[in-house]
Amino acid sequence: MTQLQINGQTKEVNVPDDMPILWVLRDELGMTGTKFGCGMAMCGACTVHVDGTAIRSCLTPVSVATGRQISTIEGMEGDLVGRAVQDAWLTNNVAQCGYCQAGQIMTAVSLLKVTPRPTEQEIADAMSGNICRCGTYPRILAAIQQAAARLAQGGTQ
Numbered sequence: 001m002t003q004l005q006i007n008g009q010t011k012e013v014n015v016p017d018d019m020p021i022l023w024v025l026r027d028e029l030g031m032t033g034t035k036f037g038c039g040m041a042m043c044g045a046c047t048v049h050v051d052g053t054a055i056r057s058c059l060t061p062v063s064v065a066t067g068r069q070i071s072t073i074e075g076m077e078g079d080l081v082g083r084a085v086q087d088a089w090l091t092n093n094v095a096q097c098g099y100c101q102a103g104q105i106m107t108a109v110s111l112l113k114v115t116p117r118p119t120e121q122e123i124a125d126a127m128s129g130n131i132c133r134c135g136t137y138p139r140i141l142a143a144i145q146q147a148a149a150r151l152a153q154g155g156t157q
């Protein structure tokens with residue numbers, strides 16, 4: 001039995017050490033907010049955080065996360081930066097089909113936690129590994145800038 005900390009809760013799963021975190025989340029725990037895109041660490045749809053760092057859960061074995069904190073899109077409602085980013089996503093109507101968006105938000109949150117006032121270039125660099133086949137990139141940029149500005153003012157409204 002493997003014990004995992006996910007969004008502040010302890011979960012127990014009976015899985016092999018080399019099972020990707022994405023499989024554990026979706027297939028073992030029914031947490032389907034995190035998406036499977038390419039399965040090859042090339043699209044970012046599966047992005048979650050391990051100890052605050054954005055990682056590709058499709059290729060990261062669950063053994064990497066034991067004793068560490070996993071955060072997923074389901075946990076962003078209870079996270080100050082996560083909430084600000086999600087609010088800005090709604091205000092800017094970022095999503096189109098929506099498939100890539102959980103991964104986009106998780107990468108944006110990890111960026112803003114390390115770099116609270118990123119430049120446009122820093123946003124572009126941080127988000128460059130998250131592919132959106134609907135082309136929502138301009139709205140993603142606007143939403144991240146808005147979330148950063150709101151957080152700098154000390155709130156999410």
Ligand code: FES
Binds near residue numbers: 043044046058
């Ligand atoms: S599904 Fe993991 S990067 Fe594409």
Ligand code: FES
Binds near residue numbers: 097101134135
């Ligand atoms: S919103 Fe459709 S892939 Fe990004």
